Amino acid sequence: MAHNYDWFNTERTTLEQAGLRRHLRTVMSAPTGTINLDGRDVVLLGSNNYLGLSTHPQVITAAIEATRTFGTGASGSRLISGNSELYTTLEANLAKTKNTEAALVFSSGYAANTSIIPVLAGEGDLILSDALNHASIIDGCRLSRATKKVYRHCDIAHLKALLSESATFRRRLIVTDGVFSMDGDIAPLPDIYEVATHYDAMLLIDDAHGFGVLGKDGSGTVAHFGLEGTDIIRMGTLSKAVGALGGYIAGSRVLVELLINTARGFIFTTGLPPATLAAANAALDVMRSSPELRQRLFSHAKYLKTALANLGYTLLPSETQILPVVLGNPQRATSIANALLAEGVFAPAIRPPAVPPDTSRLRLTVMATHTEAEIQQAIAGFAKVFPPLITDN
Template sequence: MNVYDWIQTDCTELEEAGLLRHLRTVSSPPANTVTIDDNYVVMLGSNNYLGLSTHPSVVSAAASAATVYGVGASGSRLLTGNTELYTTLENTLSDLKRTEASLVFSSGYAANTSIIPVLAGEGDLILSDALNHASIIDGCRLSRATKQIYRHCDVEHLKSLLQESSGFRRRLIITDGVFSMDGDIAPLQDIFQLSKTYDAMLLVDDAHGFGVLGEKGRGTVSHCGLEGEDIIQMGTLSKAVGALGGYVSGSRQLIELLINKARGFIFTTGLPPVVLSAANTAIEIMSSTPSLRKQLLKNAEDMKTILTGIGYTILPTQTQIIPVILGDTQRATEIAEALITEDVYAPAIRPPAVPEGTSRLRVTAMATHTDLDIQVAENGFAKVWKQLYEK
């Protein structure tokens, strides 16, 4: 066998399991409607929840930054790439999160894989929710700490693991704030209380809550009535903010430690100024426009009513993420393809992104969806239901 035979074997295995993914090409801005592989569709799979990626003020801020600063950062932040736009962004994040300090990374993925190994290492215990994002899982692997998985949002299970954890040097609890594939909200009040009782650190990944939940879009921690230095809040600028980058907010000392030890911060180039400027303007709009969040959550409620009315099974979710459970991998792919022919794009999500047997469509609302978009979505989902289930 040569190397390409091995690769062929791996691809065939994925194909036979219905898990071979292909890239689709988007040839329009990431708005409420897009052109994807030459199909003009209503977009029901975007993380650009508030529509800020295409907001005229955000686009104009990015264009101006290109004129002033050029396009690349030229080096890592510790050497030459720490443009002044970072200072504004990190101060704004700390104000919103009500923490002493914040640090921006190149992406949410880079943030999680960098922060976790700084917080925990050999001899420590990480307690991680069963449905935490892949970047958390990878961060845990890199940390070399012992990892124990608690059942999804099961506070009693978490408590029982903490009760047995006295032999470890440090304990770190990690949870998504809003779960990326299920759309439900972690019971943060209870988890925070446990972290206090058992002297554990708590890291909340708020990729999908930031900009959506809480006053000014502060996120899940604030939505759950918590705040302050005792919770390490991580998030991303690539979803509701509509740009790119990850961040962590917490105490000043935490940030100092990360600047010195987080490998995904130290050994990579800073973000392009264009992105930082876009993020600064987007956060300004996000935090001062409550109507965007209101419209997003209203559109999500409308979509939930429509989908359940047709007969689809959705998981209980309080957010803009609506998991339409189909179970079988092939069926999820089939339905996603059939929807495209009805001018609707709702991506199929399959293992390993979700547990075996829970393949789904991940439908996401946007604040910028119009009544017409929602009508097109309703017609498409209804027609596909008839074709597949009422034959």
């Protein structure tokens, strides 16, 4: 007899009752300051297109030209026939931007993390992971079969305590987000680097949200702190400030060689589309040569943060373009997000497992391409929604 799939319905009901059921929305325009969402124009406060590069004319032209020359797909994995010269150009550009010997591009940031962590650590090794690290790091740790210990968020004393009991492990790896994706705070890298050096641990930084935004030329969190750290392994993504798709690892040439030979998420998948590679490469050039985009981004972030605080909203003490308004339970976050949407403001609710229990929130992000009028419109929406809905809870 065929399997009875009734349990699908039961699972869905359970999610619904917990306030955790997700729905897809349809975006009918490019990710600019105002988007058409399900047929309505709304101000977008939930995009990672921080610098607006996904719609930059130079980037779009590069993508179109690459498609004309190389077609729409890579048609093979990189080790077989999918390694076009666009990869060589992009990886050289990335290594230059990150100031490392070499770089290697993966299909996504998720693939980069789940690929590199099992290469760096395996059975008999210890991984120290920040409590608020991204899911792709958590999954990479699971795949590695190494022992994982989670240290309290940005808690250097806790990290040290765990490392002080790690002598029996073959190798140690510390892994942390550079900018925390849901909180917007920045990891204390100089302290972490010092601890890593002291305990002879490898250090992997996931700079998905710092790349393009922090440091000289937007090269990321390591540069933000002025760290030399040539032994810091830098992971990042081309899907956020760079406005395209793909993940990368930047580090030594020998590390890249090792990844090409052993990283399963690199080996067993098809290469990225030519348009994506060319777009990312052009975006890196724009990113480096456009400090005004970063200035605008930070000025918007500061303005919105101050305005929301003046309205009475409580924001986490983020130092970046990610502005979290923590609201508690998932139902509350969803109802406030829906009320904002009705006012023409798309401020997505983020719920577990993306964030810890009881910290459901609105994760607001600004973009350099927001106009002042759009930011004002968003603030007006927040002013209308607050305080009734929040005090009603």
